Amino acid sequence: MVWNDVEIMFGGxxxxxxxxxGDLIAGILKRLGLEIxxxxxxxxxxxxxxxxxxxxxxxxANYGMADMVDVLVAFDLEAVSAHVDEMRPGGFxxxxxxxxxxxxxxxRSDVTWYDVPLAKIAKEELGLALVRNTLAxxxxxxxxxxxxxxxxxxxTGVYERKGEKVVAINVAAVDAGGAYVERHxxxxxSGYGLRARPDGDRLLMMGNDAIAYGSLVAGCRFMAGxxxxxxxxxxxxxxxxxxxxxxxTIQAEDxxxxxxxxxxxxxxxxxxxxxxxxxxxxxxxxAIGLAGVLEIPVVVVECARTGPSTGMPTKTEQSNLNHLxxxxxxxxxxxxxxxGTVEDSxxxxxxxxxxxxxxxxxxxxxxxxxxxQSKATLPRLDLDRVKVEREKMQxxxxxxxxxxxxxxxxxxxxxxxxxxxxxxxxxxxxxxxxPSGVITENSKNRTRMMDKRMRKMESMHDDxxxxxxxxxxxxxxxxxxxxxxxxxxxxxxxxxxxxxTAAKFFEFRTLWPFPEDDVRAFLAGAxxxxxxxxxxxxxxxxxxxxVTGPLESMHPVRKYDGKPFRPxxxxxxxxxxxxxDERVLVRVNRT
Amino acid sequence: MSVTLTPKDFATATPAWWCAGCGDYGVLSALKSALxxxxxxxxxxxxxxxxxxxxxxxxYVHSYAFHGxxxxxxxxxxxxxxANHDLTVIAAGGDGDGYAIGAGHFMHAVRRNANITYIVMxxxxxGLTKGQSSPTSATGYVTGTSPQGNPDAPINGLAVALAAGxxxxxxxxxxxxxxxxxxxxxxxxxxxxxxxxVMSPCVTYNKINTFAWFKEHTYYADERPGYDPANRxxxxxxxxxxxxxxxxxxxxxxxxxxxxxxxxxxxPVVAADLTGVRGELDNLQNAYA
Numbered sequence: 001m002v003w004n005d006v007e008i009m010f011g012g013x014x015x016x017x018x019x020x021x022g023d024l025i026a027g028i029l030k031r032l033g034l035e036i037x038x039x040x041x042x043x044x045x046x047x048x049x050x051x052x053x054x055x056x057x058x059x060x061a062n063y064g065m066a067d068m069v070d071v072l073v074a075f076d077l078e079a080v081s082a083h084v085d086e087m088r089p090g091g092f093x094x095x096x097x098x099x100x101x102x103x104x105x106x107x108r109s110d111v112t113w114y115d116v117p118l119a120k121i122a123k124e125e126l127g128l129a130l131v132r133n134t135l136a137x138x139x140x141x142x143x144x145x146x147x148x149x150x151x152x153x154x155x156t157g158v159y160e161r162k163g164e165k166v167v168a169i170n171v172a173a174v175d176a177g178g179a180y181v182e183r184h185x186x187x188x189x190s191g192y193g194l195r196a197r198p199d200g201d202r203l204l205m206m207g208n209d210a211i212a213y214g215s216l217v218a219g220c221r222f223m224a225g226x227x228x229x230x231x232x233x234x235x236x237x238x239x240x241x242x243x244x245x246x247x248x249t250i251q252a253e254d255x256x257x258x259x260x261x262x263x264x265x266x267x268x269x270x271x272x273x274x275x276x277x278x279x280x281x282x283x284x285x286x287a288i289g290l291a292g293v294l295e296i297p298v299v300v301v302e303c304a305r306t307g308p309s310t311g312m313p314t315k316t317e318q319s320n321l322n323h324l325x326x327x328x329x330x331x332x333x334x335x336x337x338x339x340g341t342v343e344d345s346x347x348x349x350x351x352x353x354x355x356x357x358x359x360x361x362x363x364x365x366x367x368x369x370x371x372x373q374s375k376a377t378l379p380r381l382d383l384d385r386v387k388v389e390r391e392k393m394q395x396x397x398x399x400x401x402x403x404x405x406x407x408x409x410x411x412x413x414x415x416x417x418x419x420x421x422x423x424x425x426x427x428x429x430x431x432x433x434x435p436s437g438v439i440t441e442n443s444k445n446r447t448r449m450m451d452k453r454m455r456k457m458e459s460m461h462d463d464x465x466x467x468x469x470x471x472x473x474x475x476x477x478x479x480x481x482x483x484x485x486x487x488x489x490x491x492x493x494x495x496x497x498x499x500x501t502a503a504k505f506f507e508f509r510t511l512w513p514f515p516e517d518d519v520r521a522f523l524a525g526a527x528x529x530x531x532x533x534x535x536x537x538x539x540x541x542x543x544x545x546x547v548t549g550p551l552e553s554m555h556p557v558r559k560y561d562g563k564p565f566r567p568x569x570x571x572x573x574x575x576x577x578x579x580x581d582e583r584v585l586v587r588v589n590r591t
Numbered sequence: 592m593s594v595t596l597t598p599k600d601f602a603t604a605t606p607a608w609w610c611a612g613c614g615d616y617g618v619l620s621a622l623k624s625a626l627x628x629x630x631x632x633x634x635x636x637x638x639x640x641x642x643x644x645x646x647x648x649x650x651y652v653h654s655y656a657f658h659g660x661x662x663x664x665x666x667x668x669x670x671x672x673x674a675n676h677d678l679t680v681i682a683a684g685g686d687g688d689g690y691a692i693g694a695g696h697f698m699h700a701v702r703r704n705a706n707i708t709y710i711v712m713x714x715x716x717x718g719l720t721k722g723q724s725s726p727t728s729a730t731g732y733v734t735g736t737s738p739q740g741n742p743d744a745p746i747n748g749l750a751v752a753l754a755a756g757x758x759x760x761x762x763x764x765x766x767x768x769x770x771x772x773x774x775x776x777x778x779x780x781x782x783x784x785x786x787x788x789v790m791s792p793c794v795t796y797n798k799i800n801t802f803a804w805f806k807e808h809t810y811y812a813d814e815r816p817g818y819d820p821a822n823r824x825x826x827x828x829x830x831x832x833x834x835x836x837x838x839x840x841x842x843x844x845x846x847x848x849x850x851x852x853x854x855x856x857x858x859p860v861v862a863a864d865l866t867g868v869r870g871e872l873d874n875l876q877n878a879y880a
Contacts, residue, residue: 203879217872219865222674224666241875246856246863248673253699257666260659264670267657268637268678269861272670290660380880383873388865418861419637419655419671419678427603427650429658430642438605439650439658 003192004034005058006144007066009086010136011079015047018075020158021133022053023375028146028154029057030204030377033197037063037487038375039564044229044313050078059197063341063376064487067568070192071144073136075118080106087111092190094118094139096132112190114139116180122173131173138177143185145193148178201380207345207372208233208275211301211365212241213381214349215273219388220299221247222272224261226254226280229313230369231303234275255280259287259300266296267428269393269418271353275301278311278320285327288362292332294428295406295414295453297356297363301349304368306562315562316370318483319535324364325512325543333412333456335363336512337465340486343378345371348465348509350386355463358391359456360413366511368534370484370564397422404435408448412455457513465509467518477503477574478526480519480544482511484564485532492570503574508540516547523548528577532557532570598623601633601653608647610718614791614802615644617765618712619651622681624768625775626652629679637678639668641688644719645712645791648683662693665700665709669849672705675859676850679779683710687717690726690746697748701755701784705849708778708785711748712765714793715800722796732799750830752786753823753842759785760826760842764809765792766802770838777840783848790836805836812837 008025010018019040026036034057043049056066068088074080077100080093084106087093092112095102098119107113116139122132134155141151152171159166205213212234215223221242225235239249247270252258258274265272276284281302291298304320306312324336335355339348349365356363394403394415400423407414414435417424426437432446433439471493481489489505496503506522508515523529523544529551531541538556545554557573559565601623609615626636633653640649642661649656655678659667668682689697689711700709716734717723724734724741727748731740749760759781763771771789778785790805812818812829819825826842856863 201880203876205879209879213875216875217869221860221863221865222670224670243854245868245872246858246860248853248855248860250670250673250853252666253695256663257696257699260663260666261670261673263659264639264657264667265674265860267655267667268671268674270674270863271865272674286660287663294657294659381876383869417655419675420634420861422634425633425653425655427605427656427658429650429656430660431658 004195005066006070006192006194007054007056007068008071008073008140009052009054009069009083010073011050011052011083012075014043014045014049014051016075017130017133018051019053021137022055024137024154024158025140026055026204026375028151029055030202031150031154031199032057032146032194033199034058034194035061036204036375036377037065039065039370040373041563042314050082052079052083061377062487062491064484064491065564065566067566071140073140075132075136076100077102084108090191092143092192094136094143096136112188114143114181114185114188121176121180126169126173126176128169131169134170134173135177138174139181141174142178142181143190143192147196148174150196202377203380204375204377205342206233206375207342207367208303209237210342210345211349211367211372212237214346214386215299215353216241216245217383217386218350218353219271220273220353221245222262222265222270223249223274224252224258224265225274225276226252226258228277228280230305230373231275231277231301233373234301234303255283256287259284262298263287263291263294263296266298267294267418271297271357273299273301275303277303277305278307278323279309281320281323288334289328289330289332290430291362292334292453293330293430295360297360299352299356299363299365301365302367303372304366312562314369316368316484316564317534317560317562318368319539319560321366321511321539324366331450331454333359333361333453334512335361335460335464335510336366337363338366338482338508338511339371340483340507340509341378342371342374342376343381344509346381347385351465354387354389355460357393358389358413358463359460360416361456366483368484392416393418394424395421398424400425405437406433406435406449408435408452411459412452413459461513464513467509467515468507469504469522470507471497471504472502473504474525475502475504476525476527477501477530478523478528479503479505479530479532479570479574480508480540481505481532482508482540485534488565488567488570489532491567492574495567495571496574501574511543514543514546519544519547527553529554530557530574531555532565534559534564536560596627596630596632598627601626603651603653605650607651609644610795612794613644614714614765614793615648615712617768617771618710618789618791619648621768621771621775622652622710624772625779628772628776629779631679635678637668637671637680639664639671639680639682641684641693643685643688643717645683645685646688662688662691663696664688665693665696668707669700669703669705672707673850673853673855673860675861676706676855677859680707681710681779682707683712686711686713686715686725686727686748690748694726698751698755701752701757701786703849704756704758704784704846706782706784708775708787711786711788712791713748713788714791714797716793716797718793718796729799747830748788749786749841750827753827753830757786757842758783758844758846759840761785761787761840762836762838763787763789764805764838765789766805770811774840781843783846809836809838812839812841
């Protein structure tokens with residue numbers, strides 16, 4: 001049986017290498033021509049604690065997890081007890097029984113069990129306990145019918161830089177895994193078989209890497225950041241690549257410094273960014289307001305995680321939307337963009353810099369752990385789609401006295417000089433100021449300057465990324481969501497359609513300024529509206545209700561247990577409420 | 592550049608809003624003189640300040656001035672320098688801005704050693720909020736927020752900077768304009784992070800640390816035998832000694848700047864080619880194929 005949609009979960013203890021092996025499998029499945037989505041579910045510590053890595057390979061790009069796990073590679077009993085109930089009937093478990101056994105009550109009879117003493121074989125037969133994971137890969141590859149040549153090549157590629165010996169023992173481990181299956185389980189087929197397809201010219205990239213890459217291509221040459229999960233990858237990527245292109249990356253002492261550095265670099269004329277998560281975002285709030293009033297372009301990447309406070313630092317959530325839109329004292333023009341895929345993360349990040357520079361205001365790129373730390377396959381990126389326009393930056397000398405840094409203009413945007421430009425000297429003060437930058441508390445000036453700055457929220461309208469309508473635009477069932485929920489919602493549409501329920505999906509790509517017209521048009525004629533989001537209070541739904549007012553037909557679908565949606569959870573919600581008219585909050589948290 | 596600049600070239604049309612007799616006037620005047628003496632041009636000076644009476648100074652120096660939020664002048668200034676190392680970058684603020692709300696950044700800016708100058712205008716009080724105790728107020732200093740006397744020990748900013756690896760540490764007095772100009776010139780010329788703490792009395796709220804008090808309780812370190820600004824232990828001794836407050840350059844050494852250690856290209860980051868490197872940028876995709 002060929003099964004080209006498979007979700008594999010590697011479960012074990014943090015630090016035992018399951019993430020590396022997970023990446024390896026993702027690479028192999030890509031080589032076999034499948035579309036990949038990976039999801040890391042790991043604890044906030046370096047050693048110990050249950051961790052798992054989900055790799056989904058399928059013929060269609062799904063950008064999210066499947067309903068259930070097909071294959072569980074369990075390095076310990078904890079992985080079995082934590083996840084055996086998520087398994088699809090007919091799936092299989094590879095269990096390391098070197099020192100533990102699966103008790104009868106966990107040993108589901110509708111899945112196949114392959115008990116393999118992985119640690120024992122690694123240590124006793126291969127002489128290196130560390131290769132246990134690669135051994136498991138060998139077992140898995142055999143059971144899924146993967147091409148051994150592709151697996152060996154991938155293993156070689158990963159361990160090449162560690163030397164021939166390391167490559168040799170890992171290749172031997174793959175072979176040993178396959179041989180074990182042949183010896184012990186020849187009569188026990190897994191029921192799964194992957195059929196290779198051409199890989200094609202595709203990439204396998206993590207969301208955070210795509211954001212950083214898009215930023216660099218868009219001309220970002222300065223990044224300041226403070227390490228924080230799940231945003232650190234962006235800082236590390238820029239630290240590696242920005243200097244190669246004449247740029248600079250600096251690790252700040254805290255997020256207060258990081259955002260103020262970003263403002264400083266941008267004031268000096270460099271396209272600049274920072275990246276953080278909820279706790280850091282909270283610290284940056286004051287300076288974001290400063291960027292608004294000083295009309296300094298800054299791009300702030302928010303990789304959301306579970307809050308409040310420390311929350312669950314490595315788990316996903318969409319509870320920072322309110323914060324990005326409403327935080328801060330006073331009012332400033334600001335933009336919140338949200339990519340829905342790894343590919344879109346690249347283009348949205350790049351576009352963020354153009355919008356920030358053109359409208360001289362803070363632009364947030366909002367993503368969350370389930371997207372920014374996930375890897376996905378994508379077509380090769382088209383750099384020609386990224387323009388680097390310096391817009392109203394004024395690099396030629398200006399006449400001092402006549403030039404006004406904060407000139408009141410029809411679109412609210414003023415010509416911007418940077419240090420070094422003759423005649424363009426000015427004070428950029430966080431205090432209210434006149435068009436020329438002189439601090440004043442004059443009431444008329446205050447009104448005029450507020451109007452001037454906030455006018456940008458209108459004038460930027462046509463430059464903002466439009467949302468995408470998926471599915472039949474006339475369908476009576478309307479679903480709205482953004483970010484990592486794009487995958488599971490879009491997949492739900494197809495499956496609902498196959499089950500006879502026509503539905504459509506509005507994928508937000510700009511969340512602020514809120515796309516009122518597009519939302520209104522999308523909702524016209526909808527009989528049931530589902531707002532899918534990963535938070536408790538319905539932050540997205542409230543934004544929609546500013547436009548629609550309260551609606552009996554609006555059904556919140558919310559989840560805030562730290563895990564992303566699986567499509568069946570959305571399908572279940574839609575099917576439950578599409579006909580009865582009761583309005584019930586659907587919470588699909590795992591209990 | 593053949594044009595000779597004068598302090599007036601750094602004056603702004605906006606009059607300073609400090610109290611008559613404020614020590615900050617002396618700092619402003621000395622800074623304009625130092626910039627003129629060094630032949631700096633206003634368009635190539637970036638001046639960053641924090642919040643407080645002292646923070647207002649950025650509005651009074653004709654330059655590219657950034658008057659940001661409370662306590663964050665140093666991160667801004669550091670980044671301005673990294674963005675364009677051709678600029679002369681100066682940050683200024685008070686004892687509250689630098690040693691209280693901004694204390695975290697102070698230590699890190701010192702240890703980073705970017706080639707910028709930081710002027711701390713120390714009046715041992717919070718002037719703009721009407722006279723509360725500051726990190727440099729004496730223990731026992733009675734204010735509206737410390738009616739029973741300030742319970743905290745005063746901080747010695749220069750000694751903190753020395754411990755953090757400071758490469759140029761000086762103290763001036765706003766009533767000694769010529770000496771202050773010399774200190775500021777030396778600080779701006781120093782290749783690294785220079786700290787100039789200026790005793791800048793608050794004539795309205797601080798009735799203890801007055802001009803007269805400073806005249807009586809300060810001395811110039813270079814006028815004493817054994818003065819050796821290259822000797823860290825000696826510098827620490829005179830900074831921490833009981834008794835009169837030492838003025839002048841108290842410590843100076845040469846160590847690599849942040850710009851050097853980050854291997855910044857000769858071309859300032861702000862002038863980096865953004866569009867001519869598309870091919871090279873495109874190649875980065877190959878690592879993900």
